[in-house]
Amino acid sequence: RGGDTVDSSSNRNFLVTLSSDIRSTNPGVNRDANTDTVMMHIVEGLVAYREDGTPGLLLAESMEVSDDGLAYLFKLRDGLKFHNGAPVTSAEVVWSWRRYLDPATGWTCLSDFDGTNGNRIEEVRAVDRLKVLFRLNRPQPLFLSQMAAINCGAGAILHPSSVDAQGHWRTPVATGPYRLVEWKRGDFIHLEAFPGYVPRMEPRNGNTGAKRALEKHLTFLVIRDAASRLAALDKGQVDIMPEVPAAEIRQIGHIKRVRLVSAPMLGSYGILVQNQDPLLADGRIREAIALAIDRDALANIVNEGTAVGNPSIVADASVFHPPASILGGKPDLERSRALLREAGYDGSPIVLSTNRRYPAMFNQALLVQAMCRQVGLNIRIEVLEWAAQMDRWRAGKFQLLSFGFSARADAAASYSFILGNRARSPSKVWDNPKALALLEQSLRTGDEERRHELFNQLHLLMLKDVPYIGLFSPADINAVREDVDGFESWMFGRARYWGVHRVREGAR
Amino acid sequence: MMKYAASRMLLALPTILISLFMIFFMIRLIPGDPAQIILGDVDDAGALQRIRAELGLDKPLIVQFLLWLRAISGGDFGRSIALDSPVGDLLFSSFSVTALLVIPAVAIAGLLSVPAGMFSAWRQNTHTDAAVVTAATAFLSIPSFWLGLIVMLVFGVKLDLLPVVGYVSPFDDFGEGIRYLIMPVMTLALVETGVFVRLVRSSTIEVKGLEYITHARAKGLPELLVARRHAFPNVMGPTWTMMGLALGGLLGGAVVIETVFSLPGLGRLMVEAVFARDYPVIQGCMVVIVMSYVFMNLVFELTAPIICPAVRYS
Amino acid sequence: MAPGSPILRVDRLQVSTLAGRRIVDDVSFDMLSGEIVALVGESGSGKTTIGRAILRLLPNGLACTGGDIALRGESLTATPPRELRKIRGGSIAAVFQDPMASLNPSLKVGRQMMEALRLHEDVDAHEARLRCLAMLERVRIENPQRCFDDYPGKFSGGMRQRFMLASVLLTHPAVLIADEPTTALDAIVRREIMEQAVELTREVGTAILLVSHDLGMVAQYAERSVVLKGGRVMDQGDARQVLLQPRVDYTRTLLDAFPERALAGGGSTRRSPLVRVRNIDVAFRKSRKSILSRKEYVRAVRDVSFDIRSGEILAVVGESGSGKSTVGKALVDLYKPSRGEILFANGIERSGGGKGGARTRPQVQMIFQDAGGSLDPRMTIKQAVAEPLRAGGIAAAAERLRRAKDMLAEVGLGDDMHDCYPHQLSGGQRQRVGIARAIVGGGDLIVADEPVSALDVSIQRQILDLLKQLHSAYGLTYLFISHDLDVVEELADRVMVMQRGCLVEIGSRDAVFDDPRHPYTRALLEATPRIRRVAPSRYALASLTNRHADPPSGHRFDVPAAEPPEHAVERACMVEVADDHFVRCIPSVECGGTAGSREEADSEDLP
Amino acid sequence: MKKTNLVVGGSIIVIVFAAALIGAIGTPYDPTQIDAADRLAPPSWSHWFGCDEWGRDVFSRTLSGAAITVAIAGLTTLLATGAGTIVGVSAGFLGGWLDKAVVAVMDALLAFPALVLAIAMTTLLSGASLAPVIALSVAYVPYVVRVVRTGVLTIRQADYITASSIMGNSAAYTLARHVAPNVVGLVTVISTAIFGWALLAESALSFLGLGLPPPAASWGGMLSDSRNYFADAPWLAVVPGLAISFSLLGVNLLGDGCRDLLDPRMERA
Numbered sequence A: 001r002g003g004d005t006v007d008s009s010s011n012r013n014f015l016v017t018l019s020s021d022i023r024s025t026n027p028g029v030n031r032d033a034n035t036d037t038v039m040m041h042i043v044e045g046l047v048a049y050r051e052d053g054t055p056g057l058l059l060a061e062s063m064e065v066s067d068d069g070l071a072y073l074f075k076l077r078d079g080l081k082f083h084n085g086a087p088v089t090s091a092e093v094v095w096s097w098r099r100y101l102d103p104a105t106g107w108t109c110l111s112d113f114d115g116t117n118g119n120r121i122e123e124v125r126a127v128d129r130l131k132v133l134f135r136l137n138r139p140q141p142l143f144l145s146q147m148a149a150i151n152c153g154a155g156a157i158l159h160p161s162s163v164d165a166q167g168h169w170r171t172p173v174a175t176g177p178y179r180l181v182e183w184k185r186g187d188f189i190h191l192e193a194f195p196g197y198v199p200r201m202e203p204r205n206g207n208t209g210a211k212r213a214l215e216k217h218l219t220f221l222v223i224r225d226a227a228s229r230l231a232a233l234d235k236g237q238v239d240i241m242p243e244v245p246a247a248e249i250r251q252i253g254h255i256k257r258v259r260l261v262s263a264p265m266l267g268s269y270g271i272l273v274q275n276q277d278p279l280l281a282d283g284r285i286r287e288a289i290a291l292a293i294d295r296d297a298l299a300n301i302v303n304e305g306t307a308v309g310n311p312s313i314v315a316d317a318s319v320f321h322p323p324a325s326i327l328g329g330k331p332d333l334e335r336s337r338a339l340l341r342e343a344g345y346d347g348s349p350i351v352l353s354t355n356r357r358y359p360a361m362f363n364q365a366l367l368v369q370a371m372c373r374q375v376g377l378n379i380r381i382e383v384l385e386w387a388a389q390m391d392r393w394r395a396g397k398f399q400l401l402s403f404g405f406s407a408r409a410d411a412a413a414s415y416s417f418i419l420g421n422r423a424r425s426p427s428k429v430w431d432n433p434k435a436l437a438l439l440e441q442s443l444r445t446g447d448e449e450r451r452h453e454l455f456n457q458l459h460l461l462m463l464k465d466v467p468y469i470g471l472f473s474p475a476d477i478n479a480v481r482e483d484v485d486g487f488e489s490w491m492f493g494r495a496r497y498w499g500v501h502r503v504r505e506g507a508r
Numbered sequence B: 001m002m003k004y005a006a007s008r009m010l011l012a013l014p015t016i017l018i019s020l021f022m023i024f025f026m027i028r029l030i031p032g033d034p035a036q037i038i039l040g041d042v043d044d045a046g047a048l049q050r051i052r053a054e055l056g057l058d059k060p061l062i063v064q065f066l067l068w069l070r071a072i073s074g075g076d077f078g079r080s081i082a083l084d085s086p087v088g089d090l091l092f093s094s095f096s097v098t099a100l101l102v103i104p105a106v107a108i109a110g111l112l113s114v115p116a117g118m119f120s121a122w123r124q125n126t127h128t129d130a131a132v133v134t135a136a137t138a139f140l141s142i143p144s145f146w147l148g149l150i151v152m153l154v155f156g157v158k159l160d161l162l163p164v165v166g167y168v169s170p171f172d173d174f175g176e177g178i179r180y181l182i183m184p185v186m187t188l189a190l191v192e193t194g195v196f197v198r199l200v201r202s203s204t205i206e207v208k209g210l211e212y213i214t215h216a217r218a219k220g221l222p223e224l225l226v227a228r229r230h231a232f233p234n235v236m237g238p239t240w241t242m243m244g245l246a247l248g249g250l251l252g253g254a255v256v257i258e259t260v261f262s263l264p265g266l267g268r269l270m271v272e273a274v275f276a277r278d279y280p281v282i283q284g285c286m287v288v289i290v291m292s293y294v295f296m297n298l299v300f301e302l303t304a305p306i307i308c309p310a311v312r313y314s
Numbered sequence C: 001m002a003p004g005s006p007i008l009r010v011d012r013l014q015v016s017t018l019a020g021r022r023i024v025d026d027v028s029f030d031m032l033s034g035e036i037v038a039l040v041g042e043s044g045s046g047k048t049t050i051g052r053a054i055l056r057l058l059p060n061g062l063a064c065t066g067g068d069i070a071l072r073g074e075s076l077t078a079t080p081p082r083e084l085r086k087i088r089g090g091s092i093a094a095v096f097q098d099p100m101a102s103l104n105p106s107l108k109v110g111r112q113m114m115e116a117l118r119l120h121e122d123v124d125a126h127e128a129r130l131r132c133l134a135m136l137e138r139v140r141i142e143n144p145q146r147c148f149d150d151y152p153g154k155f156s157g158g159m160r161q162r163f164m165l166a167s168v169l170l171t172h173p174a175v176l177i178a179d180e181p182t183t184a185l186d187a188i189v190r191r192e193i194m195e196q197a198v199e200l201t202r203e204v205g206t207a208i209l210l211v212s213h214d215l216g217m218v219a220q221y222a223e224r225s226v227v228l229k230g231g232r233v234m235d236q237g238d239a240r241q242v243l244l245q246p247r248v249d250y251t252r253t254l255l256d257a258f259p260e261r262a263l264a265g266g267g268s269t270r271r272s273p274l275v276r277v278r279n280i281d282v283a284f285r286k287s288r289k290s291i292l293s294r295k296e297y298v299r300a301v302r303d304v305s306f307d308i309r310s311g312e313i314l315a316v317v318g319e320s321g322s323g324k325s326t327v328g329k330a331l332v333d334l335y336k337p338s339r340g341e342i343l344f345a346n347g348i349e350r351s352g353g354g355k356g357g358a359r360t361r362p363q364v365q366m367i368f369q370d371a372g373g374s375l376d377p378r379m380t381i382k383q384a385v386a387e388p389l390r391a392g393g394i395a396a397a398a399e400r401l402r403r404a405k406d407m408l409a410e411v412g413l414g415d416d417m418h419d420c421y422p423h424q425l426s427g428g429q430r431q432r433v434g435i436a437r438a439i440v441g442g443g444d445l446i447v448a449d450e451p452v453s454a455l456d457v458s459i460q461r462q463i464l465d466l467l468k469q470l471h472s473a474y475g476l477t478y479l480f481i482s483h484d485l486d487v488v489e490e491l492a493d494r495v496m497v498m499q500r501g502c503l504v505e506i507g508s509r510d511a512v513f514d515d516p517r518h519p520y521t522r523a524l525l526e527a528t529p530r531i532r533r534v535a536p537s538r539y540a541l542a543s544l545t546n547r548h549a550d551p552p553s554g555h556r557f558d559v560p561a562a563e564p565p566e567h568a569v570e571r572a573c574m575v576e577v578a579d580d581h582f583v584r585c586i587p588s589v590e591c592g593g594t595a596g597s598r599e600e601a602d603s604e605d606l607p
Numbered sequence D: 001m002k003k004t005n006l007v008v009g010g011s012i013i014v015i016v017f018a019a020a021l022i023g024a025i026g027t028p029y030d031p032t033q034i035d036a037a038d039r040l041a042p043p044s045w046s047h048w049f050g051c052d053e054w055g056r057d058v059f060s061r062t063l064s065g066a067a068i069t070v071a072i073a074g075l076t077t078l079l080a081t082g083a084g085t086i087v088g089v090s091a092g093f094l095g096g097w098l099d100k101a102v103v104a105v106m107d108a109l110l111a112f113p114a115l116v117l118a119i120a121m122t123t124l125l126s127g128a129s130l131a132p133v134i135a136l137s138v139a140y141v142p143y144v145v146r147v148v149r150t151g152v153l154t155i156r157q158a159d160y161i162t163a164s165s166i167m168g169n170s171a172a173y174t175l176a177r178h179v180a181p182n183v184v185g186l187v188t189v190i191s192t193a194i195f196g197w198a199l200l201a202e203s204a205l206s207f208l209g210l211g212l213p214p215p216a217a218s219w220g221g222m223l224s225d226s227r228n229y230f231a232d233a234p235w236l237a238v239v240p241g242l243a244i245s246f247s248l249l250g251v252n253l254l255g256d257g258c259r260d261l262l263d264p265r266m267e268r269a
């Protein structure tokens, strides 16, 4: 059967699945993970993440940082074109960034650049046709990293014709290797290779490097239903199915001529612990819970063996992942029981809230419950609907919350999920001044060594306070048909289809 | 006739208004903030406020309701929060999908069940009758989502006869579109057949006891003619309105089948909108659902006398 | 075909249920072409079954288990189905009892008429149509064209029965089986239909098998009649002979069961009025076509005035829809008169014009036509009869039950039955319960709306006797509503005749029956042949005595309009034509008008 | 014919209720006990219906699922028919503006497919353990009201109601003594119907992920979870599917039986 699928399909579009429709084609404004995945093929920023998660140049040919770290001068590569054929000049860069910085745009990441969190861009100015200057209010070691952030639309440089006269979004006129042909709501998004695209010289590397659209026609099929997604893959109706949920790995094992491509991902799954709760205010009980959990077993079951346990909030894939020596997080039922006895825990129920929308969050909750039962912890599972759970999270209204954080390039970003001033944002579960200080420092310095040091300290502190019980960092798993070449998965998990192509039977 | 239709529409108006009112406030009682869902796992009060303002969710409820009513009376269903596109378009495309699923299904069910039902009623208390009734009862006892699952795995995956992936609109590619619709339509049709057959049978049994049927025989008409000419229209009376109800209900209520076969239909659109707290879409869906229900009933009520002249006078 | 040789011969016919019970047992009779043979007998005697057996259309559950049926000498029991179909509707046609049910509501009249014709003779649509229209003319349907192209739904029973007659006779059948063809119709219509049927069949030469339990009608129209009992033939022969000089006891009992006038003269004695009804109107809201159309009313009762004297039996007769029941229901305060007033002897007044109803309700009780429907299916008859006592103010439940049991005993229901539920009783027994319930509370006035019309002759007799007995025993007053003149003639002291919601004639029973004045009353009486006993086991068909009736001087009889304009001023008034005998007239020369003449009517009513 | 329906349906329902009872009292294994060792274990002597993706015993889960499903369907039926009957009877009997109002609201509710309404309600009550019951009850009340009301309207026409008012009985008395008892038949029939619908709808809700909060076993939930393992563990889909169909068959047959039994009485009323 495989043979004829290839024949029948040799002249069709390159098809990949999308678990849900994209929110919009407006990068970094109205978005979700799927939106980002698609948009990363269409738009490009000055800088972009490399394979290892550090920012590298993309549209920019070169960059100079002033000694005081307040001025960034980017020089654009010459001869770049927008999808409408217009040349890429500093003017569009300035226009794009001013647009992002305008609150009316509603850019997701505005608060990282307008001073809300301390960091601000003072001005964006064109120096000449190809040179653009960014001036900052203070040294920002993470400035480039945040520019490249995928959830911010990677600071995409757009042609002003992307919006209409009133400034409403029309369609992305950008510089990516693919350009948008048709978006049929709830159905498919069809891209075609942009002939005017000029790849970089150096080899493909993360979101930058040489991005070649080898397949002329790339179609994202929106298939919400898992079963039909698999069926599609099985019958060779799609070439790649990214973001395989752990639960489906087993079935894919049965499908012929399909292989799994996976890599550890940034991001972290765990349990948020509300220490404002009378019962959980007792550190011993919090620790007891942490000690009751066998992370490796849990990770193994939840991810069908594609991930390992990780007590830290920083992913294994991150350069800042704590060294094994201090990692900790080994289960110790005896000690756990002892702690409970000490604390005089009377078996009163502790509610663990979770949701069904993200199977991993749901399954880990089931397992945590089962494991805690062994030490006599009585955990009740409360299944909320995702939207309701988000409300609870923001309001900090929960005892235990099963949660997963999406990929963030920098460890500091990961910590700031849980660490912060509870008075200002109740969603923060960790309000330890010492920890806050450490985080602040990590944001101030650009020195790698120093930052490693700071993050390790933070990790140890977290193990002590137990505001968050890290369980594992997920793996990015993709099902790829065997006749497809060049697909690589990476820590951000957002699938990339440039440099990917189908090998015709003959070529085999 | 037209006057009657008009007055019936007038009568339906309060119904529609009440239901819209109920749904409008109900969905806003549901915990969960669309703005936060858009933001995802980012906790940023400022951004939240901005988005809520954009969505006009900061106005008092009653104002929102009245604004919305004015808008839809002008045909403007607003923009989807989650999908950032005109709700009108979403409704149109998804409704067309559902219609393509439901209308053929009900039609097929009707075509199957009327002969079957009348036949078994004519053979009342024989083995044929028992067999038909049992089969019908069995059909309506199988949950559609299970039936759908089985059908899909047998015909779609194991036998590899039909595509299982989502949906291709017959308007784009007719042949292909049909192939995509076969399984869901069949599943739905089977379930509905179960319902209809029993209905047709019971109303046939009623009719065939009446004097004019005996009289038709006394005229010397052959059984087939008696059944076709004399029983059929009177049986169709109740059946027809029933089908109208079924159609009206299914047009909004085919969620499960749509989920199983992942069809981008109205039900799916609404369920996902509910999850995403996409108020404008939910409201839009409700308008369509209520309208199609009311409208279908009206259409079938008005056409009933054509199918079964008896109802005109009763 | 040799004259005298029977066209249809039924020979030792046997029909039994699957269980083996004989429904029809060794029934034999012949039919000569063009003659009318009647099957008579009480309900359940197998009349319908025989008719069906001849058509070979027995309901499933019944089967022909013996004997033979021969049409023109050829046996029908042997013929194969397709042959049989040729005969059905062709040589043998049928008309059934219920005209409402025997036309298909979903097919146009014309279509149904032509069906048989085109099935049995090869005629094209056009010719068929012409023949149908011609036939419709013959049965005196005005505007046949319209009827032909219309659905049966909105036609009256009489019209429909005419359609049926016309359509079955189209094919000139040799035999017409008419199962109670007119039972559901009003007297006058019934007469017309029968006349037409006879006339037509004479022409066509069709023989009619007339199934009926109306002996009067049979005696009038049938040549020969077959008397059945429990599926067996009791007696047969020349209709008049068999019925008017009965040879067998069964026929005699059957005839004796018929009501007849008590020779002791009716209630000529004047008693004080118990209730006075004065110019009441009762109007009903017509169901509106759509909310856009305006409200319309039908005046079911128009300007009716009469008295009910204590202890008398006042009968109300009239065609269906003439407002009899409405008058009755107004008396029991179910409907409020929209105009006029109802005054009770005990000073309680119910008046129209929104002045609200009675504060304390006088003891007016009601007996219903459908006794079964008037009893709560989930109450034992004991409880049902005890119920009025509760409202009557008897607190102790035990006491109520005791009284109820006594009452039930009195209407002839033994202890063993007191705990039955209505659906376990026969029609007659149910009516007894209804009666018991009506009088247990000791009511002054009892409105009986067709209490016996749903019952079979012999049961009817028992109930009538019971009513009479209770009447004398308790000195009750009845308003007795009925369209059955026989019954009225037997029971009533006085009779009031209604037509189209108006009172057209009122007077003592003898006056109204022997000396009817109003044209409608006369038509009514002419239309109903009644069997009278002239000597022991000697009977005769009663007919109207004096032929003509003149309107009182200076007046002409008034026939109420069918659809009077709303709030039309009634120019007509009741004029006394003889002692205590009033007729609806219009003064030809403008006399004192309604008021004046009513004064005289009132004055002599007052004690 | 009639009898067989009643008998077969009845016995099926008895079986289901028995299963539910066992499920409520105690199952061979703890239906929520996770056991990595037994993941997707095929049917065997120790696990009759095999184990699911968490190594939970499917047989035990089916039993406790029966308990839950029956409980939800039962409660829903009670709630819906109870409320519906009260509303329907009073609206139908008292008439007037009350009737108009009731009809208007019920029509409004009826305009939504029951499942859609239930979905909205369950999300509204997100988390509450009785969410499905309340949601489904709200969804089905209008149907009860409609049936009961029309029933009452026909009963009101009956002569025995006329008779009662002629006797001078108060409206309240007539309502309680004559009307109410005679709608019982109707109510029984509609309630069996609703039990069936509720059973199905509960499964559908769970199937859509809106059922009772897991790890509680529910047939619909088991079915929807099973989809990922169809190839490996078909029994995961077959068992709950059959369970649902089986019980529905029972309910439907029972319903037919009741209808046949009560029809004559209903026609009289």
Ligand SMILES: Nc1ncnc2c1ncn2[C@@H]1O[C@H](COP(=O)(O)OP(=O)(O)OP(=O)(O)O)[C@@H](O)[C@H]1O
Residues within 6 Å of the ligand: C017, C023, C041, C042, C043, C044, C045, C046, C047, C048, C049, C050, C059, C060, C061, C062, C213
């Ligand atoms: N389908 C049937 N199955 C069993 N018994 C039947 C059936 N139809 C009629 N009978 C019985 O046959 C007997 C005669 O019925 P039939 O209707 O012929 O009497 P009838 O003289 O027409 O009575 P009526 O004057 O009331 O019409 C009755 O005792 C009735 O119980």
Ligand SMILES: Nc1ncnc2c1ncn2[C@@H]1O[C@H](COP(=O)(O)OP(=O)(O)OP(=O)(O)O)[C@@H](O)[C@H]1O
Residues within 6 Å of the ligand: C284, C285, C298, C299, C300, C318, C319, C320, C321, C322, C323, C324, C325, C326, C327, C483
């Ligand atoms: N409840 C009602 N609503 C509307 N119209 C009614 C109602 N009751 C009676 N009518 C109308 O009033 C007229 C008289 O009806 P009523 O029942 O009094 O006649 P009747 O003499 O009793 O006829 P029958 O002999 O058939 O019983 C009829 O035209 C009928 O249509």
Ligand SMILES: [Mg+2]
Residues within 6 Å of the ligand: C047, C048, C049, C179
């Ligand atoms: Mg008969």
Ligand SMILES: [Mg+2]
Residues within 6 Å of the ligand: C324, C325, C326, C449
């Ligand atoms: Mg009457």
